[in-house]
Amino acid sequence: MSTQPHDVPIGLSATGTRTERDSLGAVEVPADHYWGAQTQRSLIHFDIGDDRMPKAVYHAYGYIKKAAAIVNGRAGRLPRWQADLIGRVADEVVSGALDSEFPLYVWQTGSGTQSNMNVNEVISNRAIQLLGGRLGSKEPIHPNDQVNMGQSSNDTFVTAMHIAATLAVAREVLPALARLRQATAARSEEWAHTVKIGRTHLEDATPLTVGQEWSGYAAQLDDASGHLEHTLTGLYPLAIGGTAVGTGLNAPPGFGDEVAAELADLTGHPFTSAPNKFAAQASCDALVRLSAALRALAVCLFKFANDMRWLGSGPRAGLHELILPSNEPGSSIMPGKVNPTQAEAMLMVAIQVIADDGAVAMAGAEGNFELNAFRPIIINNVLHSARLLADMMHHFRTYLIEGTQLNTPQLKQNIDRSLMMVTALTPVIGYDKAAQIAHHALKENLTLKAAALQSGVPEDLYDKVVNPEALTTPGVASTR
Numbered sequence: 413m414s415t416q417p418h419d420v421p422i423g424l425s426a427t428g429t430r431t432e433r434d435s436l437g438a439v440e441v442p443a444d445h446y447w448g449a450q451t452q453r454s455l456i457h458f459d460i461g462d463d464r465m466p467k468a469v470y471h472a473y474g475y476i477k478k479a480a481a482i483v484n485g486r487a488g489r490l491p492r493w494q495a496d497l498i499g500r501v502a503d504e505v506v507s508g509a510l511d512s513e514f515p516l517y518v519w520q521t522g523s524g525t526q527s528n529m530n531v532n533e534v535i536s537n538r539a540i541q542l543l544g545g546r547l548g549s550k551e552p553i554h555p556n557d558q559v560n561m562g563q564s565s566n567d568t569f570v571t572a573m574h575i576a577a578t579l580a581v582a583r584e585v586l587p588a589l590a591r592l593r594q595a596t597a598a599r600s601e602e603w604a605h606t607v608k609i610g611r612t613h614l615e616d617a618t619p620l621t622v623g624q625e626w627s628g629y630a631a632q633l634d635d636a637s638g639h640l641e642h643t644l645t646g647l648y649p650l651a652i653g654g655t656a657v658g659t660g661l662n663a664p665p666g667f668g669d670e671v672a673a674e675l676a677d678l679t680g681h682p683f684t685s686a687p688n689k690f691a692a693q694a695s696c697d698a699l700v701r702l703s704a705a706l707r708a709l710a711v712c713l714f715k716f717a718n719d720m721r722w723l724g725s726g727p728r729a730g731l732h733e734l735i736l737p738s739n740e741p742g743s744s745i746m747p748g749k750v751n752p753t754q755a756e757a758m759l760m761v762a763i764q765v766i767a768d769d770g771a772v773a774m775a776g777a778e779g780n781f782e783l784n785a786f787r788p789i790i791i792n793n794v795l796h797s798a799r800l801l802a803d804m805m806h807h808f809r810t811y812l813i814e815g816t817q818l819n820t821p822q823l824k825q826n827i828d829r830s831l832m833m834v835t836a837l838t839p840v841i842g843y844d845k846a847a848q849i850a851h852h853a854l855k856e857n858l859t860l861k862a863a864a865l866q867s868g869v870p871e872d873l874y875d876k877v878v879n880p881e882a883l884t885t886p887g888v889a890s891t892r
Contacts, residue, residue, distance in 0.1 A: 415493045415552070417500065417542035422509050424541075432533075432548040441548075446513045446541075448533035448548065448555065454526035460519040465527050465788065466795045470514045472575035473531045474505030476568055476652065477559060479674035483667060484561050494558055497542065501535045510534060518792045522785030524569030532559040562663045562671075564655040566693055566783055571675075573791040574647040577702055578681050580795055581644060584802035586637060589709070592809045593633040596716075599813065600626035606818060607880045608733060609826040616832045619880045622818060629716050636709040643705040646698035648682050650675065654689030657782040696784050699794055700776035703769045706797045710765035713805070717758035720812065724752050732822050737815035754812035761804040768793035827880050831860050836877050841869065 426443035433439070434449035441452045478499045485495025504510050513534045520526045532555035539553040540546065553559065560568075604623035611617055652675075653668015655661050660668070668685035676683045686692035726732030742751035772793050775786035784790075827833075831850045838846045845867065853863035864874050 414543060415491075417497055417539070418544060420542050422504065422538075424547075430548055446510070446534040446537040446547070447515075447530055448537065450526060450529040451516065451533055454516050454520055454530070458517045458520045458526075460517055463518040463792065465514065465516050465518055465520075466576070466792060467508065467511050467514060468576040468580060468795055469524075469527060469572050469791060470511070470531060471506050471508065472572040472579070473528070473568070474502045474507075475575055475675055475678050476563075476571055476671070477505070477531060477535055478502035479671045479678060480561065480563055480652075481559075482674050483670040486670075487664065489561060489664070490558060494553060497539045497553065498535060498559055501538045501542070504538065505531065505535065510538065518788045520788055522787055523565050523783060524572075524787050525565035527788075528560070528563075528565040528568055529555065532556065535559045562655075562667050563652070564662075566656055567651040567654040567658075567668075567689070569787055570693060570696065570784075571650045571652045573696070573699060573787060573794075574650055575675065575679065575681075575683070576791060577699060577794050577798070578644060578647045578683075579679065580798040580802075581640060581702070582681065585706070585709075585798050585805075586640060588802040588805040588809075589633060589637050589640070592805045592813065593630055593637065595809045595813045596626060596633060597630040599816070600624075600630055603818060605881070606820070606823065607827055607884060608823045609830045609832070616830055618832050618835050619827060619830070619883050621881075621884050622823070624884060629719075632712045632716070636705075636712045639708055640702075640705045643698075643702045646701055648684055649686035649692065649698075650683050651686055651689055651692035653685055654693050658689035658693050660689065690782065694782050694784060695779045696776045696787065696790050699790050700772055703772040703790075703794050703797065706794070706801060707766050707769035709801060710762040710797070713758055713801070713808070714762035717755040717762070717808065720816070721752035721755035721759075724755075724816070732819050733826070735817040735819050737811060739811050752812075754808050758804055758808050761800045764800060765797040768797045828859065833878050833880065833883060834860055834864070836879075836883055837864065837869065837874070840873065840877060 424444045424446070428443050429440040430443045431438050432441050432449040432452070434453070436453075439449035439452045441448060481490060481495040481498035481502065484490040485492050514527075514530055516527055516530055536550060536553045536555040536559055537547045540549060540551070543552065545551060600623045602623070603626065604621060606622045607619050608622050608625070609616055610620045650668070650672050652671045653660055653663050655663050668689070672683050672685040720734065720736070723731055724734040724736040736750070736752055738750045739753060741749070742753070743749040772790050775790045776784070778784060778786045831853055834846045834850045837849070849860070849863050849867050849869070852858070852867065853860050856863065858866070861874055861878070865871055
């Protein structure tokens with residue numbers, strides 16, 4: 413057989429089945445797919461629900477198989493042509509061109525062995541096809557002996573988890589978060605001098621500006637971003653090189669360090685070989701921390717979205733300080749109704765992320781002896797949360813934040829009717845008298861000013877002290 417690969421289009425046109433073999437014997441597999449016996453067994457034994465292993469895990473595996481082939485080829489453990497061919501097919505895996513060949517369910521062996529073998533089998537058969545050989549022959553590219561050389565599912569699957577999670581957060585979550593933060597800060601600056609009534613305990617409080625309120629949202633997003641960026645550093649140490657239990661059995665000396673360096677070059681992220689492979693394989697602590705950071709972001713976004721829908725409630729019987737974009741009709745029976753749908757979607761996403769994190773924490777605690785065998789649910793939930801948050805932040809920004817306007821008349825009316833600006837009078841007339849004025853205004857349905865004048869507060873004193881804009885920046889002279 414020639415060792416020169418041909419330019420064979422991706423895909424098989426065969427029908428029926430072909431026979432593939434593993435250590436347990438022969439298995440019939442679909443002839444129009446590249447996977448082999450172990451993948452087929454998994455499809456039969458773990459046909460559970462509709463949850464498939466995220467494709468991002470397989471893309472990460474493509475990087476691992478290419479990096480391992482480069483290292484093995486450079487050391488002479490693989491002939492150069494084999495290493496190059498494995499790398500070529502691994503590139504197809506990374507690109508997503510072979511996504512249809514990775515059909516396995518999340519609910520499989522907890523080590524991820526079947527997903528690792530799924531990748532090994534696909535790369536083997538695709539390489540054999542490129543050489544014009546017979547699929548399933550395992551010649552001249554064997555799924556275990558060549559594609560999996562120096563590796564184990566126990567060190568590669570958790571390595572793929574770290575890579576997949578890093579890329580999801582770095583490429584999707586953090587950019588979406590940065591754009592949302594920028595849009596939020598822009599609204600804060602735009603509304604920096606618009607005074608509104610504050611609320612604590614859902615009750616009226618002293619005034620602040622809309623810009624100040626929104627600066628709080630922006631600061632929360634900054635904190636969440638910083639926390640996420642920090643947790644990413646915990647994903648950079650990789651288990652690769654530890655093989656079965658962390659001792660590195662069957663991996664050449666320095667293999668983990670060399671593969672990690674290649675992975676850093678291939679991905680652009682500073683991956684390294686974990687200094688203690690026993691911890692790297694027996695635990696998933698770094699992913700537990702990342703999941704917690706995603707949960708913290710969800711909590712931040714929940715508060716933001718909840719405020720938005722309350723502040724936009726109405727239009728006649730709610731707060732209606734914000735005029736939310738009318739994206740779609742809100743009712744099939746009530747004409748003209750418009751709902752805060754993006755805020756509601758954000759709240760549901762946040763709830764889901766919080767729930768995902770609960771499962772990750774429980775699965776992370778199940779690291780028994782030398783292996784955590786609950787890895788599939790951990791990476792599925794982490795990637796699920798990351799994807800939901802990235803998509804939702806994009807929609808929240810595009811269809812809610814950037815189109816929201818202020819209901820200025822309502823804001824002014826709330827200020828004019830507020831009783832809590834009596835707080836400004838407290839240093840002048842005392843707490844008890846100020847409280848009496850507030851209660852009197854409420855009982856008699858008076859403005860605060862009218863109640864204060866009736867209580868003997870001079871009008872010039874009231875106008876000097878109770879200045880709504882000045883109250884938003886105590887100690888700073890008003891610029892208006």
